[in-house]
Amino acid sequence: MSDSPPVAGDREVLITRIFEAPREQVFKAWTDPDELAAWYGPEHMDAPRERIRIDLRVGGRWELTMVARDGGAGEFSIGYTIVELVEPELIVMRSDLMPEMGMHEPTVVRVEFHDHGDKTRMTLSDGPYAAGAHHAEAGYNAAFDKLAAVIAG
Numbered sequence: 001m002s003d004s005p006p007v008a009g010d011r012e013v014l015i016t017r018i019f020e021a022p023r024e025q026v027f028k029a030w031t032d033p034d035e036l037a038a039w040y041g042p043e044h045m046d047a048p049r050e051r052i053r054i055d056l057r058v059g060g061r062w063e064l065t066m067v068a069r070d071g072g073a074g075e076f077s078i079g080y081t082i083v084e085l086v087e088p089e090l091i092v093m094r095s096d097l098m099p100e101m102g103m104h105e106p107t108v109v110r111v112e113f114h115d116h117g118d119k120t121r122m123t124l125s126d127g128p129y130a131a132g133a134h135h136a137e138a139g140y141n142a143a144f145d146k147l148a149a150v151i152a153g
Contacts, residue, residue: 012127013137017144021151023113023120027088029147030111031056039150041066042142045076058085062093080109089113102130 019026029035033052040047051065060082068074080093095107107127114121122144126136 011129012125013129013140014123014125015137015140015144016121016123017148018116019120019122019148019151021120022118023115023122024088025151026120026122026147027091027113029151030091031087036064039147040064040143041146042139043146044069045074056082056085058082062091083108 029039031054033049033054036052036054037047037049040052045066046069047064047066051067053061053063055061061079062082063077063079065075065077078098079096081096082091082093084090084092089112091109091111093109095103095109097103097106105128107129109124109126112123114123124140126140129136
């Protein structure tokens with residue numbers, strides 16, 4: 001299996017966003033558990049700090065559990081192995097298998113952080129997903145809206 005990210009296509013999420021912060025700050029939002037807890041997950045979910053574990057190194061782990069915000073039943077755990085890391089420019093991670101979610105093959109998440117004046121252009125790709133799996137893109141977009149709000153203060 002290659003560590004290379006998949007080619008963009010209809011089975012891959014591809015999102016580019018501009019954030020009103022330097023790339024070091026946006027990179028830290030992905031790699032510091034305290035920062036990640038403030039924004040990760042769709043609007044109806046939280047990622048409690050005590051449910052986040054990041055070992056920031058190639059071969060390290062990036063893991064968290066999201067819980068339903070309304071206190072209802074609902075948890076969703078995700079885990080990745082970090083396969084490439086260039087601070088504060090790039091994180092590439094390979095997902096754990098999640099057969100209970102219909103994911104019998106890993107996906108590769110690639111997050112690039114580029115200087116964009118005094119802002120950051122962040123590009124995320126994630127995939128390949130099974131046909132019809134559109135939940136990931138909506139979840140990322142909701143999370144990135146939360147990230148933008150956290151950065152704006």
